Amino acid sequence: MIFGAGILKGMLVTLRSFVNSYFKKPDQGGLFTVEYPEKRLVAKERFRNFPFLVYDEKPEDPRCVACDICAKECPPKCITIVRDADAEGRPLKKPALFDIDLSVCMNCGICEEACPFDAIFMDHEFEIAGTERHQSLLYHKEDLLKSNGYFRQIRPSDAALIDARRKEAEDKKKAALKPAAPPEKKE
Amino acid sequence: MLELIAVKGIYILMVFAAAAAFASSLLPNLFHGALALAAVLLAVAGLYLSLGAEFLAMVQILVYVGAVMTLVIYAVMLTGRLEETVTPSGRIQRAAAGVSCAIFFVLVCGVLLSTNWPAAPGGNPLPSVKDLGIDLMKRHVFPFEVLGILLFAVLIGALAAARREKS
Amino acid sequence: METLFIQIKTLLVNAAALVLPPWGVTLSSMIISALAILGLGPLIMMYLTLMERKVLARMQNRIGPNRAGPWGLLQPLADGIKMLTKEDIRPSAADPLLYFLAPILIAVPALMVFAVIPFGKGMTAADLNVGVLYFVALSSTTTLVIFMASWGSRNKYSVLGGMRSVSQMISYEVTLVISVVPILMAAGSLSTQTIVESQSGRWYAATPWGLLSCMIFFICGLAECNRSPFDLPEAESEIVAGYHTEYSGMRFALFYMAEFMNVFSICALTVTLFLGGWQGPLLPSWLWFLIKTYLLIFIVFWFRGTLPRLRADHLMGLAWKFLLPLAVMNIPAAAMSHFLSEPFSTAVPLAILMVSVAVLSFFNKGYAAEKRVYHFTD
Numbered sequence: 001m002i003f004g005a006g007i008l009k010g011m012l013v014t015l016r017s018f019v020n021s022y023f024k025k026p027d028q029g030g031l032f033t034v035e036y037p038e039k040r041l042v043a044k045e046r047f048r049n050f051p052f053l054v055y056d057e058k059p060e061d062p063r064c065v066a067c068d069i070c071a072k073e074c075p076p077k078c079i080t081i082v083r084d085a086d087a088e089g090r091p092l093k094k095p096a097l098f099d100i101d102l103s104v105c106m107n108c109g110i111c112e113e114a115c116p117f118d119a120i121f122m123d124h125e126f127e128i129a130g131t132e133r134h135q136s137l138l139y140h141k142e143d144l145l146k147s148n149g150y151f152r153q154i155r156p157s158d159a160a161l162i163d164a165r166r167k168e169a170e171d172k173k174k175a176a177l178k179p180a181a182p183p184e185k186k187e
Numbered sequence: 188m189l190e191l192i193a194v195k196g197i198y199i200l201m202v203f204a205a206a207a208a209f210a211s212s213l214l215p216n217l218f219h220g221a222l223a224l225a226a227v228l229l230a231v232a233g234l235y236l237s238l239g240a241e242f243l244a245m246v247q248i249l250v251y252v253g254a255v256m257t258l259v260i261y262a263v264m265l266t267g268r269l270e271e272t273v274t275p276s277g278r279i280q281r282a283a284a285g286v287s288c289a290i291f292f293v294l295v296c297g298v299l300l301s302t303n304w305p306a307a308p309g310g311n312p313l314p315s316v317k318d319l320g321i322d323l324m325k326r327h328v329f330p331f332e333v334l335g336i337l338l339f340a341v342l343i344g345a346l347a348a349a350r351r352e353k354s
Numbered sequence: 355m356e357t358l359f360i361q362i363k364t365l366l367v368n369a370a371a372l373v374l375p376p377w378g379v380t381l382s383s384m385i386i387s388a389l390a391i392l393g394l395g396p397l398i399m400m401y402l403t404l405m406e407r408k409v410l411a412r413m414q415n416r417i418g419p420n421r422a423g424p425w426g427l428l429q430p431l432a433d434g435i436k437m438l439t440k441e442d443i444r445p446s447a448a449d450p451l452l453y454f455l456a457p458i459l460i461a462v463p464a465l466m467v468f469a470v471i472p473f474g475k476g477m478t479a480a481d482l483n484v485g486v487l488y489f490v491a492l493s494s495t496t497t498l499v500i501f502m503a504s505w506g507s508r509n510k511y512s513v514l515g516g517m518r519s520v521s522q523m524i525s526y527e528v529t530l531v532i533s534v535v536p537i538l539m540a541a542g543s544l545s546t547q548t549i550v551e552s553q554s555g556r557w558y559a560a561t562p563w564g565l566l567s568c569m570i571f572f573i574c575g576l577a578e579c580n581r582s583p584f585d586l587p588e589a590e591s592e593i594v595a596g597y598h599t600e601y602s603g604m605r606f607a608l609f610y611m612a613e614f615m616n617v618f619s620i621c622a623l624t625v626t627l628f629l630g631g632w633q634g635p636l637l638p639s640w641l642w643f644l645i646k647t648y649l650l651i652f653i654v655f656w657f658r659g660t661l662p663r664l665r666a667d668h669l670m671g672l673a674w675k676f677l678l679p680l681a682v683m684n685i686p687a688a689a690m691s692h693f694l695s696e697p698f699s700t701a702v703p704l705a706i707l708m709v710s711v712a713v714l715s716f717f718n719k720g721y722a723a724e725k726r727v728y729h730f731t732d
Binding site: 007022 | 409412413414415416417420656657659660661
C-alpha cells in the first residue's frame with residue numbers, strides 16, 4: 001500500500017458528499033434536511049401530541065358528556081372536568097369546565113382510548129410555546145374544542161371509521177326507536 | 188521629519204531594551220523574567236532593523252525569540268510549580284550578581300570606548316542577503332560546513348537519545 | 355481591473371499630497387497600506403468562519419448557517435456582535451497583565467505577516483528582501499504568546515494546551531523552514547515578490563522537488579496554525595479548548611481571529627512560494643491570487659472535515675521521522691535539478707525523492723500499534 005492512500009480514500013468520501021450536497025437530490029445522496037419553519041415533513045396520520053375535544057355541529061354541543069373517565073384514566077392527572085348543570089341545578093350531559101394542563105400532559109393518548117363517546121382525540125398541533133409557564137399552557141374548553149371536520153382532515157382514516165361506527169350506532173338507535181312503535185300497534 | 192522620527196525611535200527602542208533587561212533580571216517571577224528577556228531580544232531585533240540589518244534582525248527573532256526563548260519558557264513551565272514560580276534569592280547572591288554586573292559593564296564600556304569604529308564610506312555599506320550567502324558559501328564555507336555537520340549530528344543524536352529502548 | 359487597488363491608493367496619496375508636506379505623503383502612503391491590511395485581516399477572518407462552517411456542513415450532509423441574511427452571509431456579523439456584547443470574565447487567580455496582553459499580542463504577528471504577502475502585481479505592502487524569513491520569524495513568535503495565554507490563565511487545561519502547542523510548533527517549525535530552502539535556492543532571493551516573478555515560466559509546484567516541498571510546507575503550516583488534524587492544542591474532547599479555555603467574548607474572538615488569519619497567510623504563502631503567486635492568464639492578478647489561496651483554504655477545511663486528530667506521538671513521529679528527513683533530502687534533489695540539463699533535471703530529483711519516500715515509508719511502518727499478545731494462565 002502506498003503511504004497515505006487511506007487518507008486519500010477518506011478525502012474522496014468527504015469530497016463526494018460535499019459535491020453531492022449541491023448537485024444531488026435527497027434520495028440520491030444529497031442533502032435531506034427539511035428546513036423546519038418554512039418547510040415541514042408531512043405528519044403521519046397516527047402522530048399524536050396533545051388531546052383536543054371534538055364537536056359535531058357547534059362548539060356549544062361537544063360530544064363530551066362530562067363522564068370524567070378520561071380524567072380518571074389520565075396517568076399524570078392533567079384533565080379537570082366540572083359537569084354543567086341547568087338552572088334548577090340538575091346535572092347536564094356536557095362539561096362546564098374542561099381544562100387540560102399541557103405542561104403536565106405526557107402525550108400518552110390514554111384519554112383517547114378510554115373515551116366511550118369518541119369525544120377526545122390526540123391532535124397534530126405541537127407548536128404551543130408561550131411566553132409564560134402556567135396560564136399559556138393551561139388549555140380551557142374553548143381552546144380545546146375543534147370541529148369534526150378538523151378531525152377528518154388530520155386523521156382521515158380514523159375519522160372515517162369512527163364516523164361510520166357512530167352513524168351505525170345512531171341508525172340502530174333510530175331503528176330501535178321505530179320498531180318500538182309498530183309492535184304496540186300489532187298488539 | 189520621518190528621519191527624525193526614525194532617529195528618535197532608535198533611542199526609544201534603546202530605552203525599552205534597557206528597561207526590559209532590568210525587568211528580566213529584577214522581576215521575582217521566573218516566567219515574567221523570561222518574557223521580559225524575550226522583549227529585550229525583540230527590541231534588539233528592532234535596533235538591527237533600524238540600522239538596516241534586516242537579515243540579522245529576522246534571524247534574531249527566529250532564533251532567539253522563536254526558538255531559544257520558547258525552550259527557556261518550556262523549561263520554566265516544566266520545572267517550576269505553576270502557582271509560585273518565584274525564585275528565592277539571598278542577599279549574598281544579589282550582591283555577587285551586582286558586583287559581577289558592574290565589572291562586566293565597566294569592561295564592556297572600556298572596550299566600546301577604546302575601539303576605533305571605522306565609519307562607513309557613504310553609499311550602501313551594508314551587504315545584501317545575497318552577498319551574505321555568497322560569502323558564507325565561498326569565504327566561510329569551512330566553518331559553515333562544520334556547523335552544518337555539528338547540527339546534523341545533534342539532530343541525529345537527539346533522535347537516538349529520544350528513541351525508545353527496545354525491551 | 356488589473357491595477358484597481360493600486361489606482362485607488364495612488365488616488366488617495368495624490369489627494370493627500372494636496373494638503374500634506376512631503377513627509378506626510380510618505381507617511382500617508384504607509385498608513386493607507388497598513389489600514390488596508392488591518393481592515394483585510396478581520397474581514398478575511400469573519401468570512402473564513404462562515405466558509406468553514408458551510409464547507410464542513412456540506413461535507414457532513416448538513417446545510418450550515420443560513421438564517422442570518424441570504425445564505426447566512428450576515429452570520430459572521432451576528433457572531434461578532436454576540437462576541438462583543440458577551441461578558442468579559444477574568445479568572446481571579448489569573449495573572450492580570452499576561453491574561454490581558456496575550457489576546458492582543460497574538461493578533462499582532464498574524465496581522466504583520468500580511469505585509470509581505472504579494473496580493474497582486476505590485477501589491478505587496480512591504481516588499482522586504484528578507485520576506486520569507488520575516489514570515490517565518492514572525493510566525494515563530496506566536497508560540498511565546500500562546501505560552502503567555504496558557505500560563506496567565508492559571509488553568510490546567512490551558513497549560514496542557516500551551517505545552518502541546520509549543521512542542522508541536524518547535525517540531526514543525528524546523529521542517530517548515532527546511533522545506534522552503536529549495537525554493538529559495540531556485541529563486542535566489544528571499545523576497546516574496548521576486549519569488550513570484552521567478553515562477554513566470556513554471557510554477558515550482560510543477561517540479562518534483564517543488565511539489566514535495568509544497569506538500570511538506572503546507573502540512574507543516576497546518577501544524578503551525580493548529581489546524582485539524584494537528585489541532586491537539588485545542589482538542590476540545592480532551593482539554594476543553596486548550597490555551598484559550600479561560601477566554602470569553604472579544605478576547606476569545608481575537609484568538610480565533612489570529613488562528614484564521616494564520617490559516618489565510620499560510621495558504622497565501624504556499625501560493626506565493628509554490629503555485630505561481632498572482633500569476634495567471636486573463637483574470638487580474640489579485641483575483642488569481644485570491645482564487646488560488648481560497649482553493650488551498652478549501653483544502654484546509656477539507657482536511658478538517660475528513661481527518662481525525664493525530665495522537666501526540668504520531669504527530670511528533672510524522673514531523674521528525676518522516677517530513678524532516680524528506681525535507682532534508684529535497685535540498686540535494688533541488689540542487690541536482692539546478693545543475694543538470696533538461697531530461698535529467700526532472701528525472702534525477704524524481705528518482706531521489708521516490709527512493710527516499712519509499713525508504714522513509716518503509717521505516718515508518720512501525721507506526722501501527724503493535725498487536726497485543728495475551729498470555730493466559732492455565
